[in-house]
Amino acid sequence: MATTAAAQAVADAKSNSISADGKFADMQKDTVEVNGKQHMTTDYGIKISDPDHSLRVASDSSTGPSLLEDQIAREKIMRFDHERIPERVVHARGTGAFGTFKLFESAEDVTTAGVLTDTSRETPLFVRFSTVQGSKGSADTVRDVRGFAVKMYTAEGNWDIVGNNIPVFFIQDAIKFPDVIHSVKPEPHNEVPQGQSAHNNFWDFIYMHSETTHMNYWQMSDRAIPRSYRMMQGFGVNTYSLVNKQGKRHFVKFHFTPDLGVHSLVWDEALKICGQDPDFHRKDLISAIEAGQFPRWKFGLQLLPEEKLDDFEFDPLDATKVWPEELIPIRYIGQLELNRNVDEFFPQTEQAAFCTSHIVPGIDFSNDPLLQGRNFSYFDTQISRLGANWEELPVNRPVCPYMNLANRDGALRHRISKGTVNYWPNRFEANPPATPAQGGFTSYPEKQQGIKARALSEKFKEHYNQAQVFYNSLSEIEKMHLAKAFSFELDHCDDPVVYKRMSERVAAISLDLAKTVAKNVGGETPTKQLRTNKGTKAKGLSQLEYMPEKPTIATRRIAILIADGFDYNAYNAMKTSLEAQNAFVFTIGSQRQGVVADSGQKVVPDNFFSGMRSTLFDAVFVPGGSHVENNLAKNGVAKFWITESFAHLKAISGVNEAVPFIARQIGLDEVQSAKSGDSLTDSYGVVTGYGDASGLKVSNIGPQAKGLAE
């Protein structure tokens, strides 16, 4: 019987019986509706008649002590006492969604993995995005690396790519991971700061470890303050292997490139949003999926034939280095789409658990020393966070058939395995292993030689070249942001040893940058470049290279400011036009009780001026009407909406009476001098005009929205 079941499992896996919503169907087995009319019960099933009072000795005239026999109250409180599981030691703050992976082009020339060769499949998946430093309750928009962890439920087992939105890492050897994380986490004596790398210990670590330089520059760039999870790249970071039918191995790096382009916040916005809406990124993801605006990423491979491993001046197995796209181009073969929000955060996102060591046949590891260490760490951390049977939890279990007669016991085992043996081989030949032909996993037979030593190969010792190329490749605006980021961070360090020698170290990359930073943070102004910088640039490093093919305002948050006496026609025309392009439009009024237009229509705003801030929107529109002079112009908060939007380079638009109002807030000559009857004025992302507003179509705002990343 068991043999037949196992054979069936292999046959099922081979027949690719998993559909795109296969994971959803799988989790339905464990999903219950809580909004129905089913009576409330205890966890052991008895119906509860009074959920509001503990059992106690009581009468009409006195309230006596509670009784120990009250299992109903004790169950409720004790379940509550144990509601939390340990938060992830890093990447504690995050959010996830389900989706699918589609393959457009088979990669059978380099791998046998079904998920990368069978173009008829749609593989269900789960993705969790996260920050690294902060705890579970910290804010979304902090300056930090973002996690981009993907779990694909393939027909041959789960495949996890546990990546980040930055293609390199701080350290080269996994043994340094506790140090780098301790240095960035809140300091041990006072548990400060939260969600920040701007403190002595982190920058001390960076100084002590020049291998962190490259990653540190990415982290100080705009990449570390994304506008949205939907607008950032994902990178596997580590080097894996792909093995084809002939047994030939290619080294590989995995890439996810967002269709919406790569966009960031400006730092002042990011800081303010931390307080104004700490859940900004999670809400952004949830609302886009809810609106059917599914985020998508192209999936690509950088491939390096095994025999070329030594052909570069850097070691391709060093995770502090990128593989330059000029030398190893990205081959895009598939698409990742997120299209279903979780039903419940705790079981589906908090209990989601990833492992770099989860690979499927056709994919293998490399000797990347960081990956080798990660392969131990993730499995171990899941056991301490979720227990031995963590892989049985609905979000973690595979959709393909799985069975291992030896792995049965352990805390909180759910599955009931029938059968009398729990070892292999056994007299029934139950639960036999699979041959490679039957889909059994075999490791790539790599020949290894060397001496046992605590060492890395020579090429790992070079730490600055790629950091210089990264910095050289940024646009002037990105460089300016990076200089400000370094200055902010080092300004928050109060130990002169830390900020003085670190600002000096910047001269290893750029003397100009080092001078700016030293001046801002109180270092000694350096006089010479510590290391020659030849000015070499490379492709794919500046995020401005990742503007979407077609600029779009879909899912961008656009605010329309109104008060009593606003021009209804202009309001309505703009709102309708924006919504037709799938923008998320919010009416922000002087009060939420209702605002009356000049022509008498009443509109109930989504929020009032002080309830929402300009920081939470990508653009703002002000219709004309008497509301401008009677209300907005007298309201400091409304005025600040415009000034602040302008300071954050948002697209701003207004018509008629709104034009001089906008002009006054931003002091822009072109807008100020625009006269009634002039055609559109379009300057610095501010689009204004007079008349019936018919010229103010979304097409005028589109180019401004495109410039938002700046």
Ligand code: HDE
């Ligand atoms: Fe992680 N990392 N990591 N990491 N990592 C964890 O595993 C670790 C590294 C990354 O959404 C932990 O389940 C070591 C690189 C993401 O659940 C832990 C090393 C990259 C997530 C762990 C690294 C990552 C984690 C903590 C150095 C980018 C969140 C909780 C060798 C490629 C996954 C957990 C999620 C989480 C260890 C370095 C990405 C402790 C030892 C490089 C996205 O196991």
